[in-house]
Amino acid sequence: MKARVTVTLKPGILDPQGKAIEGALKALGVDGVASVRQGKVFDIELSDTDKARAEAALKAAADKLLANTVIENYRVELL
Amino acid sequence: MKSAVLVFPGINRERDMARALRLASGHEPAMIWHAETALPKATDLVVVPGGFSYGDYLRCGAIAARSPVMDAVRAFAADGGLVLGVCNGFQILCESGLLPGVLMRNAKLKFICHDVHLRVERSDTPFTRGYNAGQVIRVPVAHGEGNYEADEETLKRLEGEGRVLYRYCAPDGAIDEGANVNGAAHSIAGIVNERGNVLGMMPHPENHVEDIMGCTDGRGLFAGLVAHLERAA
Numbered sequence: 001m002k003a004r005v006t007v008t009l010k011p012g013i014l015d016p017q018g019k020a021i022e023g024a025l026k027a028l029g030v031d032g033v034a035s036v037r038q039g040k041v042f043d044i045e046l047s048d049t050d051k052a053r054a055e056a057a058l059k060a061a062a063d064k065l066l067a068n069t070v071i072e073n074y075r076v077e078l079l
Numbered sequence: 080m081k082s083a084v085l086v087f088p089g090i091n092r093e094r095d096m097a098r099a100l101r102l103a104s105g106h107e108p109a110m111i112w113h114a115e116t117a118l119p120k121a122t123d124l125v126v127v128p129g130g131f132s133y134g135d136y137l138r139c140g141a142i143a144a145r146s147p148v149m150d151a152v153r154a155f156a157a158d159g160g161l162v163l164g165v166c167n168g169f170q171i172l173c174e175s176g177l178l179p180g181v182l183m184r185n186a187k188l189k190f191i192c193h194d195v196h197l198r199v200e201r202s203d204t205p206f207t208r209g210y211n212a213g214q215v216i217r218v219p220v221a222h223g224e225g226n227y228e229a230d231e232e233t234l235k236r237l238e239g240e241g242r243v244l245y246r247y248c249a250p251d252g253a254i255d256e257g258a259n260v261n262g263a264a265h266s267i268a269g270i271v272n273e274r275g276n277v278l279g280m281m282p283h284p285e286n287h288v289e290d291i292m293g294c295t296d297g298r299g300l301f302a303g304l305v306a307h308l309e310r311a312a
Contacts, residue, residue: 016184016188066137070179
């Protein structure tokens with residue numbers, strides 16, 4: 001089973017990397033960019049085929065390691 | 080003072096730290112590999128040194144914070160043992176939950192590597208008793224992610240409980256945004272946990288301990304720890 005965990009900065013957390021990318025996009029003349037926030041995507045393959053167990057494992061992975069929940073939110077998707 | 084220096088893959092300041100500890104205490108520190116599950120008996124101080132553990136993959140300190148040895152460090156700290164984390168060590172202590180908050184990318188995005196001035200906020204702790212309250216010391220920083228951030232409530236608690244021990248300052252001790260090299264909240268360079276036995280700081284006191292280094296302002300931190308432990312013994 002394939003899954004994706006997306007980790008994003010919580011609203012209000014300063015993201016200097018996103019700001020730099022935003023500036024570069026504007027400098028490149030890409031129109032209509034209001035703001036950029038940078039995050040991370042983890043594509044994970046699971047040996048388990050049980051959906052509930054897989055979701056629980058992914059949630060544990062995100063809570064324990066993939067995200068720092070002080071500053072980040074995460075979203076788990078089974079693909 | 081019997082100290083233990085943790086060694087993770089990608090750490091590169093462990094020998095500087097060991098040298099500073101040896102100079103201050105006269106004892107050779109134990110070097111403890113991250114896969115160990117126990118600390119040497121009668122350890123007085125655990126030091127998490129600086130560097131780039133696991134290449135800063137995922138988040139600085141995130142993977143090191145989950146290594147087997149950190150369970151032993153958590154138990155040691157819960158028992159009242161002294162823990163010092165410098166630079167990547169500070170990041171590892173935050174990631175491991177031993178200290179609150181997080182070290183974000185420097186506000187100006189640049190890796191900074193130069194001397195800074197720090198104001199020692201109080202002298203009545205094991206980590207600062209080698210200095211006077213309000214004293215300004217000069218030590219180097221070398222980091223890309225040293226911008227300390229925490230939620231408003233945590234910051235309020237840190238300030239209210241006097242847990243900010245070191246703050247970036249101008250040479251005369253003034254706290255201003257110009258001296259705040261990485262944009263840290265409240266110019267925070269170093270904090271302790273609630274119990275006061277775990278310190279995390281971004282600057283490197285271990286790199287200013289000998290005349291040949293051009294400055295010995297970092298000595299006070301180590302001398303203070305030795306004095307504290309001698310008095311406790």
